[in-house]
Amino acid sequence: MGQPQMSGGTEVSRPPLRIGMVGHAFMGAAHSQGWRTVGRVFDLPLRPVLAAVCGRDGAAVRAAADRHGWASALTDWHELVTRDDIDLVDICTPGDSHAEIALAALAAGKHVLCEKPLANTVEEATAMAEAAETARTRGQLAMVGFNYRRLPALALARHMIAEGRLSTLRHVRVTYLQDWLTDPKSPLTWxxxxxxxxxxxxxxxxxxxxxxxxxxxGEKLTGVSALTETFVHERPLPAPPTNSLTPHPAARTAAVTVDDATLFTGRLTSGALASFETTRYATGRKNALHIELNGEHGSLVFDLERLNELSYYDATEPAIHAGFRRILVTEPDHPYLDAWWPPGHGLGYEHSFIHQARDLTHAIAQHRTPDPSFADGLQVQRVLAAVEESARKNSLYTPIAD
Structure with a gap:
């Protein structure tokens, strides 16, 4: 279960992996932490170099470069993706620019890491996956950033399921609850x-x-049935910067044009049932991701707010002493943890990005398609589109009479 480290030689002898990142806000900071730290923890075959970061605001991107350790700051991503001293382009921008930047980077001969979701539409994601497949024949690799895969507890859960600990799968239920939009006066954001x-x-x-x-x-969703809701349809526009000369009427608002919450059910390829809930209106829930899997011979439960733990029920044990037990995922032979602290010293959210950087660096050095690939990102995009289509079709429902 441990992740064997690959000896990469001394800091000087290892070839560099020169990274250019587009976007420097929340995800940019998380990715910067990953790239800045990974070589100090894991013995890598390549040496990550924070070559350049790009953003639209010159002063802001320069400050981000200084804060996070990037060697240079740019305001034009077209310049970044064509620079000779960039090997990998890391895309941390809003979804509407993912396809354009990724396609340009692949055309320029770069490896690409793109934040999730891969794109805004299936058409964009298809073009990206096709370009990535073509680029792979030239030695370029592309990965989509589903960082939660890299939490040791979830990596252990995948291993336990793959080795048959749950036997025949019957149910998967997942919720992801936040509350940062509960105030209807919170300003509109992208x-x-x-x-x-x-x-x-x-x-x-x-x-x-x-x-x-x-x-x-290890299965795919084969169909979904969905409902979505937008609770607040108009929100105030954000105030201009304090040094701006542009007046900003206090009453000015704009429409919210996306869902606030989604509920959907689905079926996996094995026939197992799955249910999903997402919302940014669950008052009191900050980043509450919860997943439970029930099988013939056992169950597994993961809670992101207790991210160093799994709950496991072994139904093959005698009922007299059976029950959910806590697995503390901090042992050196648990995924990724041979490089970290002694048992019992837990990791956090930011470590998933360090592990993401580790896995991508190894894939590039081994000329191996990284996981998850752009093809995997496209498959998720197809599910997202199916959920939206189902929600539109289910907009009229049958009331239940008294």
Missing amino acids: RLRKEHAGSGSLGDLGAHIIDLAQHLT
Whole structure:
């Protein structure tokens, strides 16, 4: 179960992997942490180099470069993807720019890491997956960033399921609950506009739990039935910067054009039933991702707020002492943990990005298609599209009489 480290030689002798990142906000900071730290923890075959970061605001991107350790700052991503001193382009922008940047980077001969969801539409994601497959024949690799796969507890869960600990799978239920939009006066952001985000809680949170359900089970969703809801249809526009000369009427608002919450059910290829819920209106829930899998011979439960633990029920044990037991996932032979702290010293959210950087670096050095690939990202995009289509068809429902 341990992740064997590959000896890469000294810091000087290892070839560099020169990274250019587009976007420097929340995800940019998380990816920066991953790239900056990975070579200090894992023995890598390549040496990650933070070559350049790109953003639209010159002052902001320069400050981000200084804060996170990037060697240079740019304001034009076209320049970044064509630079000779960039080997890999890391895309941390809103979804409406993923396809354009990724296609240009692949055409320029770069490896690509793209944040989830892969794109805003199936058409864009298809073009990206096809370009990635063509680029692979030239030695370029592309990966989509589903970072939760890299949490040691979830990596252990996948291993346990694959070795048959649950036997025949019957149910998968997943929820991902946040509350950062519960105040109707919170300003409009790009995440609330379909032209930028593609969808709301569905793409933002649903992409993660769709990927996890399929990744953990090793199965695909074959169909879905969905409902979506938008609770607040108008929100105030964000105030301009304090140094702006542009007036900003306090009453000015704009439409929210994405879902606030989504509920859907589905069936996996084995016939197992699956249910999913995403919302950014679950008052009191900050980042509550919960997944439970029930099989003939056992169950597994993971809670992101207890991310170093799994709950496991072994139905093959005698009922007299059977019950859910806590697995503390901090042993050196658990996934990724041979490089970290002594048992009992837990990891956190940011470590998933360090592990993501580790796995991609090894894939590039071994000329191996990384996991999850752009093809995997496309498959998730197809599920997202099916959920939206189902929700549109289910907009009229049958009331239940008294």
